[in-house]
Amino acid sequence: MTNWTHESGTRIARAVRQGEVTARSVIEQHLDRIEAHNPRLKAYTDITAGRALAAAERIDARWRRGETLPPLAGMPFAVKNLFDIANLPTRAGSKINRDRPPSETDATAITRLEAAGAILLGGLNMGEYAYDFTGRNAHDGHSRNPHDPERMTGGSSGGSGGCVAAGMAPVALGSDTNGSIRVPSSLCGLFGLKPTYGALSRGGSFPFVTSLDHVGPLARSVEDLAHVHDAMRGPDPRDPACWGGSSAPLVPEIETGIAGLRIARAGGYFGRMASPEALEAVETVAGALGATRMVEIPEAQRARAAAFVMTMTEGAALHQERLRKRVGDFDPEVRDRLLAGAMLPGAWYHRAQVFRAWYKEAVAELFRQVDILIAPATPVSAPLVDQQVFTVDGQDLPVRANLGIFTQPISFIGLPVAAVPVWPDRGMPIGVQVIAAAGRDDLVLRVARHLEREGICEARIAP
């Protein structure tokens, strides 16, 4: 009997459409696996089993009637619990939000994936209010890395990373403000897509820093990333940033290879602050892509600083009322960052936004010379769950604030990125960022698919 929890979402959908397996069997296998592994890994916070089984029954009934099934028919997926799920409060990793009334509707992303036939399994653990790179959560327990439960998943989409790496869904949606898709993809050994800012709708998701918030998928195959992207794409009146302009279908592009692409490694800041394992992963990917050229992303360190301050300020503004009324109900690690953010000068925020405009043009100039940039996704592989500090370049850096030092300068200007997983001979995986110019999401998945096809990058399921 096929173990469908080990298959990609695309493979599952193909099998359901062809009558090789029922959607109900697929969902039941996934629910069994969730029951077996979730208590230890703490990936799911809400399991929508009844809804999933009912959706599976509807798909199977359509197949029995001889109807043509939609492209993702029977593909299980789960969402970070900042996406609205009808009849559940949108907790966004917090204690406070679970006192809100249940959502009346689903987030746009869920609606669109279900329209394509995908089946929602539930909501996933995350760092409180997405202000996190670790996957730790004081209220729901810390997400555990399926490849070594003593280690963190990365965050803030920690449950999304853990869920997919453990085979509890082939695909999960996350959000990425400063790295929250790419960091867990790196630490859990998955493919992740942070699309161009505004390309996919955030409608019906709880915000963090609206200037920087993105949503996107984590998966074990590049084909799944492309299919999920294509099912989610399109303008949405619920998201003022979702302009839809760059979001062309990606599925037709991913097998077109890398011939003719000008690919370079990001040096300077991205080389200095990385551990040997992170540099080795970049070397592996660059070697496979024939990328011998090294370029410097101009002023990346300043960009990271500006993203850091913008995040503190917008995050503090968003939560100011909750801080005043329910300060004791915050995760202390998040509370203290938000309180400090409320104390920063307004001029800094304005300056950060002006710098962002300058930096966008400077990096766009770089993309006149190259099509793809390769950079580490995280400075280190997964730290221990309670680890407070890691060391790179002779510096001890706090884990929580610094796992995203390489992702922040990229999402700051909304560039599309695929995180691709590299496995060393021994030990934990670590991710590499494949970065393109704004609107060229097709290029990052073409390169990711090439690396997957060549066996350089792969996503493994933990036993």
Next chain:
Amino acid sequence: MNPSDPPDFEALAASLAKVLGLPVDAANLAAVAMNLALAYRLAPGFVDFPLPDTLEPAPVFDPRPSFVAQP
């Protein structure tokens, strides 16, 4: 205070919390101050970076109501 002395971020955080009406307790003052200090250490990276006076901030305000602005 000597100008070369490092800033007292705990004192700053305590003062700002009072002025802004933020609920910072003695127990978490040090942690708030540490985060404040981190921001102050990072901010000169972009605050002091020379930029043209005419450069507009990144967000573009769209004066049209959302029902008109949508594509």
